Amino acid sequence: MPRISAARVTDVRFPTSLQLDGSDAVNVDPDYSAAYLELVVDDPSWPRGYALVFTGGRGNEVVCSAIESVAALLPGRDVEDMLANLGEVSHALVHDSQFRWIGPEKGATHMAAGAVINALWDIKAKRAGKPLWRLLADSSPEELVDVVDFSHLHDALTRDDALEMLRAGQEGKAERIAELEANGYAAYTTGPGWLGYTDEKMQRLAREAVDAGFGMIKLKVAGNLADDQRRLRLAREAVGSEIGIAIDANQRWEVDEAADWINALGEFDLWWVEEPTSPDDILGHARIRREISPIPVATGEAVQNRIVFKQLLQAEAIDVMQIDATRVAGVNENIANLLLAAKFGVPVCPHAGGVGLCELVQHFSFFDYAVISRSQEKRMIEYVDHLHEHFAAPVRLRHGRYQAPTAPGIGAEILSDSVEQWTYPAGPGWSSLRA
Amino acid sequence: MPRISAARVTDVRFPTSLQLDGSDAVNVDPDYSAAYLELVVDDPSWPRGYALVFTGGRGNEVVCSAIESVAALLPGRDVEDMLANLGEVSHALVHDSQFRWIGPEKGATHMAAGAVINALWDIKAKRAGKPLWRLLADSSPEELVDVVDFSHLHDALTRDDALEMLRAGQEGKAERIAELEANGYAAYTTGPGWLGYTDEKMQRLAREAVDAGFGMIKLKVAGNLADDQRRLRLAREAVGSEIGIAIDANQRWEVDEAADWINALGEFDLWWVEEPTSPDDILGHARIRREISPIPVATGEAVQNRIVFKQLLQAEAIDVMQIDATRVAGVNENIANLLLAAKFGVPVCPHAGGVGLCELVQHFSFFDYAVISRSQEKRMIEYVDHLHEHFAAPVRLRHGRYQAPTAPGIGAEILSDSVEQWTYPAGPGWSSLRA
Structure with missing residues (x-):
């Protein structure tokens, strides 16, 4: 009977702050990092299980500690049995009667459960x-609802609602899968838009994004209004009138100042405004959305769990829901999030970038189209072009579209050389940077 | 120039699960625990700084890890200077540009910052x-607003609002302080109400609570409706009609089932219903409050930060706000929480119990009466009678009232013998339990 014999956690950090990749109004100097987990089964014929939590650098060690602690909660039973009951296993980890005080269902421990x-x-x-x-x-629809935790969702989504949606999603599934395998799924790119870039670099990257086939670019804003206006004007010049431009404030604004700032950028035909204020502020997002209508509001990369997503939808606070692959309690909770979005008719455009997030989150959009929303309208997956070279199965883009992942697994496996090189603080990459 | 020379963190756990103290519908077997911090200044004439984060046992080690990591962010400067600028120091810890990804402002890392x-x-x-x-x-009012982080509060509470409130609070302050020092502050007790207790033990403890002078007791509910009705009937028989009874569901209900359950308990004259559903569900609390009116709704012990409290108040979701001493970012954020409650005219009845929470949270109610709300109407501090013997300055109760704390400090210091005995897992207390 196969059992988990080891849960190895490694603190992997990439020195991205040296290039100002990933800089925005709030995250000024991230070192894109992964709290990286390898689950080993005691039968060597079984594959290793890999997962990661993306973080911004400092604090990655806390998530590593949390993953070790959550992994210690794994029932010591037959792995085959656990894999057949992932809803139950997830429940045991997420709702552990002692552990839950630290959340519940939020922050480092929730990411670790994921x-x-x-x-x-x-x-x-x-x-x-x-x-x-x-x-x-x-x-099957039954297998899917069995892994979903519907607790604290009943007023918006029940197991029966979900079953009905998933059963409807079986119709035409084979055709949609074939379409995804042939044509992939649209991407947009944040690559040109980091605040640390010069105007020239931003314009050059924006033109390159158009040439590469992306239908939308995203610019970081909210440092300074005049800068935002200048950069948006330059970006619009660079990409022309047909390409979408979204902006991302990374939580910077107060609720009562966001609308004035955003409306002062209205002339640039914004496809959405992302994270205008705190991700915890459901009522604030709803107010901002009313005050900037018809400019769409997007959020989600920092939304802690399905219960907050439920409320953002109930409050009509968002036009675009941005799930993240490593903030919530794993695949199970993101299935709940996809079902919620579909129930409320809101498109999901996943957050990516970071390290490994493109590799991980693409699976949810492909699955969403195959079975849940069954639409690609107004839907794109974020794409940022860095750190893919470290992955065993890096994302593949063609003409601005994600190609359907084909490698077995969830996409989190990092090349062992990269893990060794960038283990923090002792890996040779970090040693040579310090030298 | 004095500097911080050490931040010692100890995992302290008390085996409370052996007695079913602290058991409720969700927290069935807590080992009341403290992630315990001792800050040492390199000048031996300076006092040590003690603080703790309360947890339920498993996972305490994650908070310990988080405290070590957050303490490493402390600026290496003159401690005197830091103490004169605690708003700025708090901002540096809570909003660290890399660390914040793991929150922001929630869960293990936020508790650690606190x-x-x-x-x-x-x-x-x-x-x-x-x-x-x-x-x-x-x-002074100016000193107080300088430590408060008003970010993401502006639509409900500005620095100017707070200054005005605190200036008004100076009038009659000396008299209120004298009154607090003479008469203390009302307490209620959860001691009789744990789900693990037999009916007989609950009734005996309820009568003892009345005899001890408490004006309210609280019962854990939400395991089973018939049990709740029986226990409430027995509790009402035990305490008579003049003593308040509140109930606490510890987040157990779905939003759309809470009202039916609570209304089926309406005959027992409930002083409040606590944590009817997920602490993240602002809209859910608002709906439940509308559906059970006039029964009051209370929540807060698991509310992650001031931004969620702001919304609970804006949404008219709560009648009683229950701040916790070790979940949010410390004294600074709880001053914000007190100011928010006063702005919306909602009484604060702090959460206590656990280990050390009575010792810590009493300070906020005393301060609230002295300067902010200036009222004790409908206000009480929770009290649970265990683990106080481990503290250097345990709470003092007289006739069901907290007596004004007099020992210098915040009240978190645990006796060194207790720390040693119950250090987990190596302390002699745990060794002998395992033997």
């Missing part, structure tokens, strides 16, 4: 020989 | 020779 759950999904997908999105798309 | 900030307040209060509540009450 990593452990995702590593199990990685094993399950590899055993099935499928990329995660296909494993999910090929699952 | 511990580090509180340990600095402990040093500051001891240097001033005052208990925290007197240090705060004796501070």
Whole structure:
């Protein structure tokens, strides 16, 4: 009977702050990092399960500690049995009667639960020989609802609602899967838009993004209004009138100042305004959305769990829901998030970038189209062009579209050389930077 | 120039799960625990700063790890200078540009920031020779607003609003302080109400609570409706008609089932219903409050930060606001929480119990009466009678009222023998339990 024999956690950090990649009004100097988990089964014929939590550098060690602690909660039973009951296993980790005080369902411990759950999904997908999105798309409605935690969702989404949606999603599924495998899924890019870049670099990258086939670019804003106006004007000049431009304030504004600032940028035809204020401020997002209508509001990369997403939807606070692959409690909770979005008719455009987030989150959009929303209208996956070279199965883009992942697993496996090089603080990459 | 020379963190756990003290519908087997911090100044004439984060047992080690990491962010500057600028120091810890991704402002890392900030307040209060509540009450309105982080509060509370409130609070302050020192502050007790207790033990403890002078008791509910009805009937028989009874569901209900359950208990004259659903569900609390009116709704012990409290108040979701001493970012954020409650005219009845929470949170109610709300109407501090013997300055109750704390500091110091005995997992207390 196969059992988990080891849960190895490594603190992996990339020195991205040296290039100002990823800089915005709030995250001024991130070192893109991964609290990286390898789950080992005691039978060597079984695949390893890999998962990661993305962080901004300092604090990655806290998430590593949390993953070790959550992994210690794993039931010591037959792995095959656990993989057949991932809803139950997830419940045991997320709702542990002592551990939950530290959340519940938020912050470092919740992200850690997500990593452990995702590593199990990685094993399950590899055993099935499928990329995660296909494993999910090929699952029955009953199998899918069995992994979802509907607690604190009943007033918006029940198990029966979800079953009905997923059953409807079986119709035409094979055609949609074939379409995804042939044509992929639209991407947009934040690459040109970091605040640390000069105007010239931003314009050059924006033109390159158009040439590469992206239909939208995103610019970081909210440092200074005059700068935002100048950069948006230059970006619009660079990309022309047909390409979308979204802006991202990274939580910077007060609720009562956001509308004035955003409306002062209205002339630039904004496709959305992202994270205008605190991700905790559901009522604030709703107010801002009313005050900037018809400019759409997007948020989600820092939304802690399905219960906050539920309220953002109930309050009509968002036009675009941006799930993140490593903030919530893993694949299970993101299935809940996709179902919620579909129930309220709000498109999901996942957050990516960071390290590994493109590799991970693409699976949810592909699955969403195959079975849940069944639409690609107004839907794109974020794309940022860095750090993919460290992954065993890096994302593949063609003409601004994500190509359907084909490698078995969830996509989190980092090349062992990269792990060794950038282990913090002792890896040779960091040693040589200090020298 | 005095500097911080060490930040010692200890994992202290008490085996309370053996007695079913503290059991409720969700927290079935807590081992009341403290992630315990000792800040040492390199000048031996300076006092040590102590702080703790309360947890339920498993996971305490994650908070310990987080405290170590947050303490490492402390600026290496003159401690005297830091104590004179605790708003700025708090901002540096809570909004660290890399660390914040793990929150922002929630979960293990936010609790850890609170511990580090509180340990600095402990040093500051001891240097001033005052208990925290007197240090705060004796501070000028300008000094107080300087420590508050008003970010993401502006639509409900500005620095100017707060200054105006605190200036008004100076009038009659000396008389209110004298009154607090003479008469203390009302307490209620949860001691009789744990779900793990038999009916007989609950009734006996309820009668003892009345005899001890408490004006209200609180019962844990939400395991089973028939049990709740029976226990409430027995509790009402035990305490008579003049004593308040509140109930606490510890987040157990779905939003759309809470009202039916609560209204089925309406005959027992409930003083409030606590945590009817997820602490993240602002809209859910608002709906439940509308549906059970006039039964009051209380929440807050698991509310992650001031931004969620702001919305609970804006949404008219709560009648009673229950701040917790070790979940938010320390004294600073709880001053914000008190100001918010006063702005919306909602009474604060702090959460206590756990380990050390009575010792810590009493200071906020005393300060609130002295300077902010200036009212004790409908206000009480929770009290649970266990683990006080481990504290250097345990709470003092007389006739069901907290007596004004007099020992300098914030109240978090645990006796060194207790720390040693219950250090987890190596302390002799745990060794002998395992034997």
